[in-house]
Amino acid sequence: MxxxxxxxxxxxxxxxxxxxxxxxxxxxxxxxxxxxxxxxxxxxxxxxxxxxxxxxxxxxxxxxxxxxxxxxxxxxxxxxxxxxxxxxxxxxxxxxxxxxxxxxxxxxxxxxxxxxxxxLLAFAHSEIQARYDLADVATCARQEGDSWILDGAKRFVLHGDCADKLLVSARVSGNRRDPDGIALFLVDATAEGVSRRGYLTQDRLRAADVTLSGVRVDAAALVGEAGDALAHIDQVVDAAIAALCAEAVGAMEQAYVLTVDYLKVRKQFGVAIGSFQALQHKAVDMLVMIEQARSMALYASMMVSDPDPLERRRAISAAKVQIGRSARFVSQQAVQLHGGIGVTEECQIGHYMRRLSMLEFMFGDTDHHLAQLARDGGLIAANA
Known part of the structure; x- marks a missing residue:
C-alpha cells in the first residue's frame, strides 16, 4: 500500500x-x-x-x-x-x-x-451524566404543531461561546441511554431560552456550557430524521477522534523537535547535555513512540470511512489507545529533559503537555477505549 x-x-x-x-x-x-x-x-x-x-x-x-x-x-x-x-x-x-x-x-x-x-458552528452533545457514552442524552425535544421545544443542558461544547449556531442533540423518544430516539436540531445561539457560559479549558482553548430552557425551533431546524441521529453522531465522532490523533502526532513531533534543540544548547559540566548517552536514549525512545503514534493515526484516517461500524470502531479505539500512551510518554519525557523550566509559562513544552493531556481525554480516554476494544474482540479478531 x-x-x-x-x-x-x-x-x-x-x-x-x-x-x-x-x-x-x-x-x-x-x-x-x-x-x-x-x-x-x-x-x-x-x-x-x-x-x-x-x-x-x-x-x-x-x-x-x-x-x-x-x-x-x-x-x-x-x-x-x-x-x-x-x-x-x-x-x-x-x-x-x-x-x-x-x-x-x-x-x-x-x-x-x-x-x-x-x-461558526458548534456541536452541543456532551452532558454531565454521560461521560463517554454517546447514546446517553437527557436533553429532550417535544413537538408542538410545526415547532419543536428543547429543554436540557450541554457541557463542554467546543468553542460554543462564539458559535453562531449550535447543532444540538436531543431525545425525542425512549429512555435516556437508548440508542434510538435521538435527533439533531440547528439552534440559533442567540435564540430565546439559550444561555451560554464560556470558559478557558486547561490547554487555553475555549468551550462553553449551554442551557436550553423552552427553546422553540421550527420544523426546518430538524437535521435528518427524528430519532435516527446516533449513527451519524457515531461516525462523525470517529472522524473527530481520527483528526485528534493526527493533531496529537503533530504536537508530539514539535515537542520532540523543541526538546532535541534544547539538548543541543543546554550545557552542564561544560558540555551540551545532548552528548550524554542516557539523554540520547530518552530522545530515541520519544521518537519511537511518535512513529508508533503516527502509524496508528494514519490507520485511523484510512479506516474512518469504513462502512462497517464495528471495524471502524475497533480501528479508532486502537488508535486512541496508542495515541494516549505515546502522548503521555512523549510529553512527560519532554518536560523531564527540559528540567524545571519545562513547566513554566514561558516555556513552550509545558503548553504542549497541556494540549496532549487534553487530547487523551477528549471523546474517551485511553482506559475507556482499551475497554471498548476488548469488548469488541480486539483489533484483530481471535478467530482471524
Whole structure:
C-alpha cells in the first residue's frame, strides 16, 4: 500500500505548514489568545482564503471533496502550532454532521457561509451524566404543531461561546441511554431560552456550557430524521477522534523537535547535555513512540470511512489507545529533559503537555477505549 502523499496533498501540506510557521510563533499565539474570542478572526479568514474550511465538503456543496488524509494533514499542522481556532468544532464535528445528515436546503444555506468563514458552528452533545457514552442524552425535544421545544443542558461544547449556531442533540423518544430516539436540531445561539457560559479549558482553548430552557425551533431546524441521529453522531465522532490523533502526532513531533534543540544548547559540566548517552536514549525512545503514534493515526484516517461500524470502531479505539500512551510518554519525557523550566509559562513544552493531556481525554480516554476494544474482540479478531 502506498502511503506517500500525492501532488495535491503535498501542496496542501506545504501551504498549511507555511501558514503555521509564518503566523503561529509562540508570542503570536499568546496575542491571539488575548483577543475577544480567544483566537484570531483574521487568521480564520486566511483559512477560508486557502480553502481549508471547505476541504472536507463535497464539490456539490461548494467544497473541495477532500478526504480523511487531507484532514489529517491539516490537523497535524494544527497540532504543531497548537492552533486556537475552531477548526475541529466547526469544520470536522458540526460540518461533518451537516454533511452527513443535513438536507439539500440546509447544506445550501449553511455550508457556503461556513466555507467562506462567515458562519461558526458548534456541536452541543456532551452532558454531565454521560461521560463517554454517546447514546446517553437527557436533553429532550417535544413537538408542538410545526415547532419543536428543547429543554436540557450541554457541557463542554467546543468553542460554543462564539458559535453562531449550535447543532444540538436531543431525545425525542425512549429512555435516556437508548440508542434510538435521538435527533439533531440547528439552534440559533442567540435564540430565546439559550444561555451560554464560556470558559478557558486547561490547554487555553475555549468551550462553553449551554442551557436550553423552552427553546422553540421550527420544523426546518430538524437535521435528518427524528430519532435516527446516533449513527451519524457515531461516525462523525470517529472522524473527530481520527483528526485528534493526527493533531496529537503533530504536537508530539514539535515537542520532540523543541526538546532535541534544547539538548543541543543546554550545557552542564561544560558540555551540551545532548552528548550524554542516557539523554540520547530518552530522545530515541520519544521518537519511537511518535512513529508508533503516527502509524496508528494514519490507520485511523484510512479506516474512518469504513462502512462497517464495528471495524471502524475497533480501528479508532486502537488508535486512541496508542495515541494516549505515546502522548503521555512523549510529553512527560519532554518536560523531564527540559528540567524545571519545562513547566513554566514561558516555556513552550509545558503548553504542549497541556494540549496532549487534553487530547487523551477528549471523546474517551485511553482506559475507556482499551475497554471498548476488548469488548469488541480486539483489533484483530481471535478467530482471524
Amino acid at each position: 502506498n502511503f506517500d502523499l500525492n501532488e495535491e496533498q503535498r501542496l496542501l501540506k506545504d501551504a498549511v505548514d507555511r501558514l503555521i510557521l509564518d503566523q503561529y510563533a509562540f508570542d503570536q499565539r499568546a496575542r491571539y489568545q488575548d483577543q475577544a474570542d480567544g483566537w484570531s478572526r483574521q487568521l480564520w479568514a486566511q483559512f477560508a482564503d486557502l480553502g481549508l474550511l471547505g476541504l472536507p465538503f463535497s464539490e456539490a456543496d461548494g467544497g473541495f471533496d477532500g478526504g480523511s488524509v487531507e484532514t489529517m494533514i491539516v490537523m497535524e499542522a494544527i497540532g504543531r502550532g497548537r492552533l486556537l481556532e475552531p477548526y475541529l468544532a466547526t469544520v470536522v464535528l458540526a460540518g461533518g454532521l451537516l454533511s452527513a445528515a443535513g438536507n439539500d436546503a440546509q447544506r445550501a444555506e449553511l455550508v457556503p457561509a461556513l466555507i467562506g468563514g462567515q458562519l
